[in-house]
Amino acid sequence: MSEPFIRTASGIAVDLPRPLRRWLIEQAAAAADDAVSANGPVKRRLFGPIDLAADHDDPVAELQRQFAVEGSLGVLVETAQATELSEEQAEEWIRGLQLVLVAAAARQAIVTDDDLARIDEQRGAELQTIQALISLLIDALDP
Amino acid sequence: MADVDTGLLEGTDTTQKTDLPWEVILWNDPVSLISLVVRVLRKVFSYDLPTAERLTMTVHHEGKAMVWSGSRQEASGYCLALQGYALTATIQPSA
Numbered sequence: 001m002s003e004p005f006i007r008t009a010s011g012i013a014v015d016l017p018r019p020l021r022r023w024l025i026e027q028a029a030a031a032a033d034d035a036v037s038a039n040g041p042v043k044r045r046l047f048g049p050i051d052l053a054a055d056h057d058d059p060v061a062e063l064q065r066q067f068a069v070e071g072s073l074g075v076l077v078e079t080a081q082a083t084e085l086s087e088e089q090a091e092e093w094i095r096g097l098q099l100v101l102v103a104a105a106a107r108q109a110i111v112t113d114d115d116l117a118r119i120d121e122q123r124g125a126e127l128q129t130i131q132a133l134i135s136l137l138i139d140a141l142d143p
Numbered sequence: 144m145a146d147v148d149t150g151l152l153e154g155t156d157t158t159q160k161t162d163l164p165w166e167v168i169l170w171n172d173p174v175s176l177i178s179l180v181v182r183v184l185r186k187v188f189s190y191d192l193p194t195a196e197r198l199t200m201t202v203h204h205e206g207k208a209m210v211w212s213g214s215r216q217e218a219s220g221y222c223l224a225l226q227g228y229a230l231t232a233t234i235q236p237s238a
Contacts, residue, residue, distance in 0.1 A: 102229035116173040
């Protein structure tokens with residue numbers, strides 16, 4: 001595979017294999033579904049309380065977080081087949097990929113380094129794929 | 144807009160929650176990349192690279208770091224910004 005993300009004059013050129021793009025769409029859709037699943041591990045992880053001492057968070061803040069998550073994952077799904085991203089879309093990809101990564105970790109109950117060390121090979125490879133995409137995109141955005 | 148202090152009327156201190164500095168705490172997680180955390184700290188707080196790297200390594204090695212302090216309202220906004228990148232962040236009043 002050539003460089004998956006390359007900075008251009010107008011944004012970021014994307015060169016990812018089709019199966020990987022389809023997989024990203026599936027992962028982003030799964031994260032979006034799990035983010036609204038009542039009391040599931042992904043929802044608890046993504047929408048943890050801001051103030052641990054408070055009974056509940058500000059409902060406006062709750063909505064802001066929900067919109068932000070839906071927005072980033074939505075952009076990732078909508079532009080997963082794109083060959084070029086604007087700066088703004090690339091930033092949403094960073095957020096979206098990070099949400100996908102953390103959601104996958106939450107599903108597998110990964111909280112500590114020891115948890116991460118004991119997941120099976122396939123799950124580990126999936127996490128590493130997402131991490132690699134984040135790293136490569138950061139390198140392209142901030143050379 | 145000023146806070147209304149009814150503490151003298153009610154015999155309780157209702158101003159401390161908003162008047163004391165609040166801290167934004169960033170917590171370690173095993174999957175978020177160090178490069179991502181450095182980048183987010185620079186973007187959200189406009190920190191220079193050495194500051195962002197130092198805070199990130201504190202989070203990595205000690206499990207958490209206080210990454211900002213100030214008003215509760217601003218702390219909440221920064222906390223939401225960090226959570227927008229799926230980082231684990233909370234706020235608390237300064238000890």
